[in-house]
Amino acid sequence: MPQSMQPGDAKAAEIKAVSIGKTFGAFHALKNLSLDIGRGEFLTLLGPSGSGKTTFLMILAGFTAPTTGRLVMDGKDITDVPAEDRSYGMVFQGYALFPHLTVEQNIAFPLKVRGRSSADVKRKVGEMVERVGLIGHEKKLPAKLSGGQQQRVALARALVFEPSVLLLDEPFSALDKNLREMMQQEVKRLHQETGTTFVFVTHDQSEALALSSRVAIFNHGELLQVGKPQDVYERPSNRFVAEFLGEINLLPLDTVELNGETAAGKFEDRTIVLNKSITLAGKKAVAAVRPEHMFISASPQTSDCNAITCRVEGATYFGASTKYHLRTRSGTSLAVSMPTASTSPIAPQSDVWVSWPVHQGFLLPDGG
Amino acid sequence: MIGKTITSRKILLLAPLLLFLGLAYVVPFLGVVRWSFTMPEVGLGQYRALMTDPLVQSVFIRTLRICLIVTAAVLVTAYAIAYVWVRGSSVQRMLAEFCILVPFWISVLTRAFGWLAMLSNRGLINTWLQSAGVISEPLALARNELGVIIGMTHFLIPFAVFPIASAMRSIDERVLLAARGMGASRTRIFWTVFVPLTYGGLIGAALIVFVFALGFFVTPAILGGGRSVMVAELVYLRIFQSPDWGLGAAISVVLVLFIGALLALMRRFIKPAHLIG
Numbered sequence: 001m002p003q004s005m006q007p008g009d010a011k012a013a014e015i016k017a018v019s020i021g022k023t024f025g026a027f028h029a030l031k032n033l034s035l036d037i038g039r040g041e042f043l044t045l046l047g048p049s050g051s052g053k054t055t056f057l058m059i060l061a062g063f064t065a066p067t068t069g070r071l072v073m074d075g076k077d078i079t080d081v082p083a084e085d086r087s088y089g090m091v092f093q094g095y096a097l098f099p100h101l102t103v104e105q106n107i108a109f110p111l112k113v114r115g116r117s118s119a120d121v122k123r124k125v126g127e128m129v130e131r132v133g134l135i136g137h138e139k140k141l142p143a144k145l146s147g148g149q150q151q152r153v154a155l156a157r158a159l160v161f162e163p164s165v166l167l168l169d170e171p172f173s174a175l176d177k178n179l180r181e182m183m184q185q186e187v188k189r190l191h192q193e194t195g196t197t198f199v200f201v202t203h204d205q206s207e208a209l210a211l212s213s214r215v216a217i218f219n220h221g222e223l224l225q226v227g228k229p230q231d232v233y234e235r236p237s238n239r240f241v242a243e244f245l246g247e248i249n250l251l252p253l254d255t256v257e258l259n260g261e262t263a264a265g266k267f268e269d270r271t272i273v274l275n276k277s278i279t280l281a282g283k284k285a286v287a288a289v290r291p292e293h294m295f296i297s298a299s300p301q302t303s304d305c306n307a308i309t310c311r312v313e314g315a316t317y318f319g320a321s322t323k324y325h326l327r328t329r330s331g332t333s334l335a336v337s338m339p340t341a342s343t344s345p346i347a348p349q350s351d352v353w354v355s356w357p358v359h360q361g362f363l364l365p366d367g368g
Numbered sequence: 369m370i371g372k373t374i375t376s377r378k379i380l381l382l383a384p385l386l387l388f389l390g391l392a393y394v395v396p397f398l399g400v401v402r403w404s405f406t407m408p409e410v411g412l413g414q415y416r417a418l419m420t421d422p423l424v425q426s427v428f429i430r431t432l433r434i435c436l437i438v439t440a441a442v443l444v445t446a447y448a449i450a451y452v453w454v455r456g457s458s459v460q461r462m463l464a465e466f467c468i469l470v471p472f473w474i475s476v477l478t479r480a481f482g483w484l485a486m487l488s489n490r491g492l493i494n495t496w497l498q499s500a501g502v503i504s505e506p507l508a509l510a511r512n513e514l515g516v517i518i519g520m521t522h523f524l525i526p527f528a529v530f531p532i533a534s535a536m537r538s539i540d541e542r543v544l545l546a547a548r549g550m551g552a553s554r555t556r557i558f559w560t561v562f563v564p565l566t567y568g569g570l571i572g573a574a575l576i577v578f579v580f581a582l583g584f585f586v587t588p589a590i591l592g593g594g595r596s597v598m599v600a601e602l603v604y605l606r607i608f609q610s611p612d613w614g615l616g617a618a619i620s621v622v623l624v625l626f627i628g629a630l631l632a633l634m635r636r637f638i639k640p641a642h643l644i645g
Contacts, residue, residue, distance in 0.1 A: 061549055063549070084549070084550075084553065089550075092546055094540070094542060096542035096546040097543070097546075100561075100564045109552075110550035110552075113550055114551065161551075
């Protein structure tokens with residue numbers, strides 16, 4: 001059976017977006033965006049609302065035509081191929097299930113469109129229902145299902161015809177936290193099982209980091225950075241990416257000096273040593289450190305660590321971690337997040353040292 | 369307590385209408401019900417006559433036939449107009465609005481005579497076709513059932529457009545996009561997704577049109593030319609031309625009961641608010 005495909009060896013596609021631009025009247029929704037989407041990868045488009053991530057997804061789907069630029073799939077130009085001929089799976093925000101069709105009929109729809117035999121449709125739908133855990137719900141209408149179950153139907157319907165690309169537009173935004181985490185694991189599993197190229201849009205940074213093989217961060221219609229979750233989180237190329245991906249402490253530095261792999265600058269009266277992950281045009285720069293990479297102690301840690309003095313202003317208890325709010329002598333505020341279990345409470349208004357390993361801090365251009 | 373005061377205030381707002389309905393419809397209709405049992409003598413005689421009189425039977429059957437044909441014709445036309453109105457370009461939308469609203473502004477009498485001018489033997493259509501040499505004898509377009517159907521269909525289209533358009537507007541655009549994304553052609557999306565999602569509007573429209581059509585009087589009287597009498601006209605003839613008030617009253621009662629049953633059926637399928645759009 002040449003056309004029957006086992007999960008895992010689906011025909012995943014690679015897509016190259018070349019200088020894609022999209023304007024709506026005078027508004028530039030996307031500016032000269034180039035991005036390679038690898039075969040079988042899980043790429044997340046991350047950004048605040050209005051950043052262009054959904055516009056880009058709609059262009060990938062073929063629902064929106066780009067104003068400029070080309071889309072190339074597996075070496076073939078598909079810029080002008082309409083959505084119905086691209087045959088990508090798509091999961092919409094709000095699921096967009098057919099309200100008049102049962103679970104089974106919803107999942108069967110793309111197969112019937114393709115003229116599959118009724119025996120083939122029945123078998124595939126049965127497999128898919130089982131794979132997404134909807135056994136017993138086959139005859140129900142979408143309105144009778146919970147949010148999570150509707151989500152599963154949407155995933156099953158988008159994957160049943162073994163598309164080469166699956167596009168997901170903020171699929172979990174309507175789910176509560178626990179269900180959302182469960183569905184994230186489900187989507188991750190489906191990605192591994194099918195091997196299909198997944199392109200996922202979200203504005204939730206933790207979701208992006210948890211799911212993706214790569215994250216593309218959008219803002220104001222521009223692609224700011226693409227990379228593995230760990231790279232973009234720990235080595236953001238600019239301040240927007242650094243701040244969008246999670247809380248970050250920024251310490252303004254005087255007289256930055258670059259020495260090969262590292263950079264050194266002065267903060268208050270201490271010398272701060274950092275990774276030099278970016279090329280710096282001017283001499284103005286900030287040291288950026290994530291709150292969970294810093295720790296509080298009574299005396300400065302010196303082995304491969306930077307340390308500054310601070311006063312504790314307060315603490316917020318988050319269960320697994322506790323976040324301390326501090327202020328440096330020159331008035332810069334800092335947040336330090338420490339595991340609750342391994343630290344004894346620190347009294348407010350006490351003077352302490354805040355330290356972090358040299359390799360955890362990085363340099364960012366000031367103001368940019 | 370607060371809810372109760374608001375409710376009683378709302379009823380106060382409705383009071384003039386309820387009073388009017390009571391005085392102008394309910395009370396007189398109770399009189400009609402009484403006639404049907406008392407004229408010319410007390411008993412069920414008129415209802416028995418209604419069941420056996422071949423003339424009354426044929427009028428009822430004709431009325432049902434005309435109403436069914438009109439309903440079908442109205443639904444098809446109104447669906448097309450509603451589609452353009454909801455999903456067309458801005459120019460198309462304006463045109464559709466024109467088609468829907470202009471008939472509303474012209475009285476039913478004017479429109480019936482307008483159709484007569486179009487359809488009669490020496491009307492516009494027959495004169496054109498004869499002078500163009502397409503036909504030698506005029507087509508029988510008016511003063512028969514066909515004329516009645518054409519006139520009634522035209523009158524009732526707007527009433528069907530509103531519930532259908534309302535159903536079309538409530539379709540989630542993403543559902544149609546999803547179907548496209550799965551590779552479905554436009555024809556397939558229309559018949560397997562779009563139309564089924566408007567069934568509620570179609571049922572509502574069908575019932576409204578059918579119920580309205582059952583009581584039609586002016587249009588069949590003018591365009592039927594006395595040759596295709598419908599139930600409402602029969603009531604008129606019984607009461608005003610042959611002094612047979614009892615039978616006219618009995619026919620009215622049956623008609624009202626039938627319409628009441630249809631309206632009750634409609635309420636099960638569709639919320640009244642959806643009919644207005």
